Amino acid sequence: MTKIEIKDLHVNVGDKEILKGFNLTVNGGEVHALMGPNGTGKSTLAYALMGHPRYNIVKGDILLDGESILDMSVDERSRNGMFLAFQYPVAIPGVTLANFLRVALNAKAKAHNPDDKGISLVNFRRLLRSKMDMLKMDYAFGARYLNDGFSGGEKKRAEVLQMAMLEPRIAILDETDSGLDIDALRIVADGVHALKSSELGVILITHYQRMLEYMNPDFVHIMYAGSIVESGGAELALKLEAQGYDWIREKYPDTRNSGQA
Amino acid sequence: MSDQNKQSFLNQFGADYQYGFSDPDIASFRAEKGLTRDIVRQISAFKEEPEWMLNLRLKAYEHYIKRPMPGWGPDISDLDLNNIYYYVRPPEINQRSWDDVPDTIKNTFDKLGIPEAEQKFLAGVGAQYDSEMVYHSIQENLEKQGVIFLSIENGLKEYPDLFREHFGKVVPIQDNKFSALNTAVWSGGSFVYVPKGVKVDLPLQAYFRLNNPNLGQFERTLIIADEGSQVHYVEGCTAPTYTEDSFHSGVIEIIVKKNARVRYSTIQNWSTNVYNLVTQRAAVYENGTMEWVDANLGSKVTMKYPSCYLYGEGAHGEMLSVAFAGPEQIQDAGSKMIHFASNTSSKITSKSISRGNGRSSYRGLVRVASGLEKINSNVVCDALLLDPESASDTYPTIDIRSDDVNIGHEASVSRIGEEQLFYLNSRGLTDEEATTMIVSGFIEPLVKELPMEYAIEMNRLIQLQMIGSVG
Numbered sequence: 001m002t003k004i005e006i007k008d009l010h011v012n013v014g015d016k017e018i019l020k021g022f023n024l025t026v027n028g029g030e031v032h033a034l035m036g037p038n039g040t041g042k043s044t045l046a047y048a049l050m051g052h053p054r055y056n057i058v059k060g061d062i063l064l065d066g067e068s069i070l071d072m073s074v075d076e077r078s079r080n081g082m083f084l085a086f087q088y089p090v091a092i093p094g095v096t097l098a099n100f101l102r103v104a105l106n107a108k109a110k111a112h113n114p115d116d117k118g119i120s121l122v123n124f125r126r127l128l129r130s131k132m133d134m135l136k137m138d139y140a141f142g143a144r145y146l147n148d149g150f151s152g153g154e155k156k157r158a159e160v161l162q163m164a165m166l167e168p169r170i171a172i173l174d175e176t177d178s179g180l181d182i183d184a185l186r187i188v189a190d191g192v193h194a195l196k197s198s199e200l201g202v203i204l205i206t207h208y209q210r211m212l213e214y215m216n217p218d219f220v221h222i223m224y225a226g227s228i229v230e231s232g233g234a235e236l237a238l239k240l241e242a243q244g245y246d247w248i249r250e251k252y253p254d255t256r257n258s259g260q261a
Numbered sequence: 262m263s264d265q266n267k268q269s270f271l272n273q274f275g276a277d278y279q280y281g282f283s284d285p286d287i288a289s290f291r292a293e294k295g296l297t298r299d300i301v302r303q304i305s306a307f308k309e310e311p312e313w314m315l316n317l318r319l320k321a322y323e324h325y326i327k328r329p330m331p332g333w334g335p336d337i338s339d340l341d342l343n344n345i346y347y348y349v350r351p352p353e354i355n356q357r358s359w360d361d362v363p364d365t366i367k368n369t370f371d372k373l374g375i376p377e378a379e380q381k382f383l384a385g386v387g388a389q390y391d392s393e394m395v396y397h398s399i400q401e402n403l404e405k406q407g408v409i410f411l412s413i414e415n416g417l418k419e420y421p422d423l424f425r426e427h428f429g430k431v432v433p434i435q436d437n438k439f440s441a442l443n444t445a446v447w448s449g450g451s452f453v454y455v456p457k458g459v460k461v462d463l464p465l466q467a468y469f470r471l472n473n474p475n476l477g478q479f480e481r482t483l484i485i486a487d488e489g490s491q492v493h494y495v496e497g498c499t500a501p502t503y504t505e506d507s508f509h510s511g512v513i514e515i516i517v518k519k520n521a522r523v524r525y526s527t528i529q530n531w532s533t534n535v536y537n538l539v540t541q542r543a544a545v546y547e548n549g550t551m552e553w554v555d556a557n558l559g560s561k562v563t564m565k566y567p568s569c570y571l572y573g574e575g576a577h578g579e580m581l582s583v584a585f586a587g588p589e590q591i592q593d594a595g596s597k598m599i600h601f602a603s604n605t606s607s608k609i610t611s612k613s614i615s616r617g618n619g620r621s622s623y624r625g626l627v628r629v630a631s632g633l634e635k636i637n638s639n640v641v642c643d644a645l646l647l648d649p650e651s652a653s654d655t656y657p658t659i660d661i662r663s664d665d666v667n668i669g670h671e672a673s674v675s676r677i678g679e680e681q682l683f684y685l686n687s688r689g690l691t692d693e694e695a696t697t698m699i700v701s702g703f704i705e706p707l708v709k710e711l712p713m714e715y716a717i718e719m720n721r722l723i724q725l726q727m728i729g730s731v732g
Contacts, residue, residue: 050687053679074686075695084687090680094702103698104688111689145702162688 002028002081002169002201003065004049010059011041011048018044020226021060026201028169033204033212033237036223037245042205043087045223046174049203050084051077064170079111083168085159087175091148097158098128098142101165108166131164135191152179160191171195172203177211189214209241224248280373281502281532284365284472288391290350294475295343298322301445304348308414308448311421321434321444328438334624335562335591340536345477345508347446349391356397356412366390373499375468382714384463385410389449389480390470397451403461409454410465413481416452423454427485431514431544431570440540443479443512450480450511455490455521464493464526464712469509471500471535477508484514486521486549493524495715499559502532506561509535515543517551519573524552528715530722531559533590539565547573554710555582557592558722566624568597571605578607583707585726586651588617595625595656598638606637612704613644615651616726622654623672631662639669645703646676647696697727 004026011019018041026032034042048055049062051074062069069077092100106118119127128142135157147155156176163171173192177185189211192202204215212220212234220237222230224245229252230236290307292300301322305315330337352363359367359376370376370388379386385399387410394412403410409420417424432440451467471478486492500507509531517523523543531537537560543551553567569578584592598607613621623642644653655672677699685695700723701708708716 050683052683074683075689075691078687078689082687086684086687090678090684092681092685092699092702094705095698100685100688100698103694104690107689107691107694145705166688 002199003063004170004201005063006045006049006060007063008060009045009048009057009062011044012056012058013044013054017058018226019048022223022227024203024221024228026170026203028201029196029198030219031196031202031204031215031217033206033215033217033220034223034228035206035220035237035240037248040223041226042223043174046084046172046203046205049172050074050082075107078166079108081169083163083166083171085156085163085171085173085176087178089147089155089159091150092146093148095146096143097146097161100146101128101162104162104166128165131161134164134194135161136187137161153181153184156180156188157184157191160188164191164195169199170201170203172205174205175207176204177206177208182210185210186214209237212237222248224252280499280530282372283501283503284369286473287352287363287365288349288473289352290348291346292348294346296322296345296347296442296446300347304446304448307348307350308417310417313425314417317429317434318445321441324434325438325441325445328441330438331564334564335593335620335622337536337538337562337564340506340508340562342508344505345475346473347477347479348448349473349476351390351393351395354395356394356415358398359396362395366395369470369472370396370468373468373470378466378714382463382712383466384461385465387412387451387465387467388470389467389478391472391476392448392478394449394451399465400463403459406459407454407456408459408461409452411452413447413450413452413483416483420452420454423485424452424483427514427516428483429514431516431542432512432540437540439510439538440512443481443510443540446477446479447481447512448479450482451484451494453482453484453492453494455486455492457487458489459487460491461493464495466495466497469496469498471498471507471509471531474501474503474505475507477510480511482511482513484523484525485516486518486523488518489520490518491522493526495526495528497528497530499530500532500535503534505534507535508538509560510538511540513539513541515541515551517543517545517549517576519547519549521546522550522552524554525567526554526711526715527556528719528722529555529557529559529563533559533561533587535560537563537565539563541565541567542570543568543578544570544572545576545578548575549573550577550579552579553581553596554707555580555594556707556719557582557584557594558726560590560592562591562593564593566595566597566626568599569607570599570601571607572601574602574604576602576605578605580609580611581707581710582611583704584611584613584621585723586613586615586619586621587726588619590619592619592621593624594621595623597626598628599626600629600633600636600638603634603636605633608638609640609642610706611640611642612707613642613653614647614700614703615644615653616647618650618652620652620654622656624656626658626660627668628660629663629666633663634665636663636666636668638666640671642672643703644672644674645700646674647700693727697724700727
C-alpha cells in the first residue's frame with residue numbers, strides 16, 4: 001500500500017528557511033487537509049515534495065514506500081506516482097491539452113516498461129473522454145493549448161483532469177479550490193472524490209471549509225510558520241471556519257512572522 | 262497514406278543528418294572553378310539560349326564583379342567565391358520520366374522519397390541535381406487547363422514571350438550582388454504559369470539536391486499567377502555533408518496578378534556546410550495575396566528575406582517563418598514588405614530558435630511609400646533561446662512616408678522557463694521531452710499552416726534537432 005513519510009523536513013528558498021521541521025505521514029486511501037494562514041509554507045511543501053530545483057532541502061527526508069525520493073528528479077518522482085495540482089499552472093502555448101496528456105501517459109508507460117509502444121490514439125481518446133465526462137468538461141477542451149488563456153476555473157479543472165489521467169499514488173492539491181465558483185467547486189471536488197482509492201493518498205492544501213465538505217478528509221492539519229502545529233479531524237476545520245487563525249497566532253507566538261510563502 | 266509511404270515521404274527532407282550521403286561524380290560537364298565571362302558564355306551555349314539572355318547574363322556578370330560584398334549581416338568572409346564550381350552538368354536527360362533519369366541520381370531521389378510523394382499528394386514535381394533539373398512533371402488534367410510547370414530552361418524555350426516579359430523584372434540585376442550572380446549563371450529552377458481563374462489544389466513541389474562538393478547551385482524560379490488563380494509551390498533541399506563549403510544562391514520571382522493567391526513554402530534543410538544566400542520576391546497586384554512560409558533548419562549561413570512588393574490596391578503580403586540555428590549555424594532571416602498602394606496590408610510572423618552557439622536574427626523592413634491611405638502592417642518576432650550559449654538579434658526597420666498607417670511591431674525573446682520545465686517535468690516528461698514539447702508549441706503557428714505531410718515532417722525535424730540539446 002502507498003505510503004509517504006515526510007520526516008523533519010527543513011526547506012530553504014535562497015537563504016531563507018521556510019519549512020522548519022515538517023512531519024507528516026500519508027497512507028493510501030487517506031485524505032489529509034492542510035490548512036493555515038498565508039505564508040506559512042504550504043506551497044513550499046508542495047514544491048519541495050515534487051522536487052522543484054529552487055526549493056532546497058537542507059535537512060530531513062521524504063520516503064515514498066520506504067525509499068527516499070530526495071535524489072529523484074522531478075520527472076522520476078512523477079513517474080513513481082507523485083502528482084502536484086498547481087495553484088498557478090503555467091501555459092504551454094501551441095501544445096494541446098490532449099497531445100500533452102498523451103505524451104505524459106506514454107512517458108510514464110515507457111518508464112515502467114521500455115518496450116511499451118504507447119497508448120493507441122483510439123484508446124487514448126476513449127480514456128480522455130471518460131475522464132472529461134467525469135469532470136463535466138467539453139471534449140473540445142482537449143484541443144485547446146495547455147493552460148493558454150484558460151480561466152481560473154478551467155485551469156483547476158485541467159489540473160484535476162491530468163490527475164485523473166495519470167493516476168498518481170500521492171496527489172498534492174495546492175489550493176485547487178481557490179478561484180472556483182460553487183458549481184465548479186462541486187464538480188472538481190466530485191472529480192477528486194471519484195479518484196479516491198486505497199492506492200491514492202491525498203494532501204489537500206486549502207483555505208476553505210467548503211472543499212472539505214465535499215472531500216470529507218480523514219485528517220485536518222494546521223500549519224503555521226513552517227510546521228504542523230495542530231492536527232485533528234473535521235472539527236478542526238470547522239473551528240477555523242468559525243474563529244479564523246487568531247487563536248493559532250496567540251497560541252504559537254514564538255513562531256510569529258517568521259514564515260514566508 | 263500508408264505508414265510505409267509516409268515513412269518514405271518523411272525521409273525526403275533529411276534528418277540528423279541522414280541525407281549527408283553523396284553519390285559518385287557522374288557529371289557530364291564541369292566548368293572550371295571560379296567565374297569568368299567565358300564560363301557565363303559556356304552556360305548559355307549549353308542551354309542554347311537566345312541572344313538576349315546571353316546579353317542579360319553578361320550584363321549581370323559585369324554588375325556582379327563590380328558590386329562589393331554586402332557590408333551588413335552575418336560574416337561570410339569565409340565563403341571563397343573562387344573555389345566554387347559554378348556549373349556542373351549531370352548527364353543529358355529529358356526530364357519527363359523517372360525511368361530516363363540515370364540510376365545514380367534516381368536512387369538518390371528514391372531515397373529522398375520524391376517519386377512516392379509525387380504519386381500521393383502532389384500536383385507536380387521538379388527535381389534538380391547539381392546544376393540542372395533532371396525531372397519535371399505535372400498532372401495531365403492541370404496541363405490540359407493550361408497550367409505550365411517546366412524547368413526554367415524549357416520555360417524559356419517553349420514560352421519565350423511570356424518568359425521574357427517577366428524574367429528579371431521582379432528582381433532586377435542591380436538588386437544585390439547575389440541576385441546579379443544568379444542572373445549571370447542561373448541554371449535549373451522552375452517556370453510556372455497558372456492561367457486566369459485556375460486553382461491548383463495540390464502543391465507543386467521542387468526538390469533541390471547538391472551532390473558535388475564546392476558546388477554552387479543557382480536555381481532560378483519564375484512563377485506567374487494570372488488573375489484569380491491560385492497555386493501553392495513548395496521547395497525542399499538537402500545536400501551531402503562535406504568538410505568543404507558549398508554555395509546555394511537562388512532567385513525566386515513571383516508575379517501575383519489581380520485576385521490571385523500564391524503560397525510559396527520552403528523547408529530548407531541543407532547540410533551545415535552550405536552557404537544559403539537567396540533572393541525571393543513577389544510583385545502583388547490588386548487584391549492579390551502572397552504568402553511566404555519559410556522554414557530554415559539547415560545550412561551554415563542563411564541570409565534570406567522574402568519580400569512582397571504590394572503594387573495594387575487591396576494587395577496583401579504575408580510572411581510566416583521559423584528559423585532554427587543549431588551549433589555553428591547562423592540563420593539571418595526576415596522579410597520585406599513594401600507598400601506602394603493604398604488599402605494594402607502586410608503581416609510578418611517570425612519565430613526563431615537558437616541552441617548551442619547558434620545565432621538567429623530577424624532582419625526585416627516595412628516601408629510605406631508617400632501619399633497612401635489605409636495601410637495596415639503587423640510584425641511579430643519571437644525568439645526562443647534554449648541555452649546560455651545561443652543568441653538572437655532583431656533588426657527591424659520601419660520606414661513610413663504616409664500618415665494613414667496602422668502599424669504594429671512586437672518582439673519577444675524568451676528562454677525556456679524554469680517554471681515551464683518544472684510543470685512538464687512534474688507530469689513525467691524528461692528535460693529533453695519537455696524542451697522538445699515547448700519548442701513544438703512555439704512553432705505550432707507555422708506548422709499548422711503546412712499541409713499535413715509537411716507538418717509531420719517539420720515536427721520530426723525539430724525533434725531531431727533537439728536530440729542532445731539538454732546537457
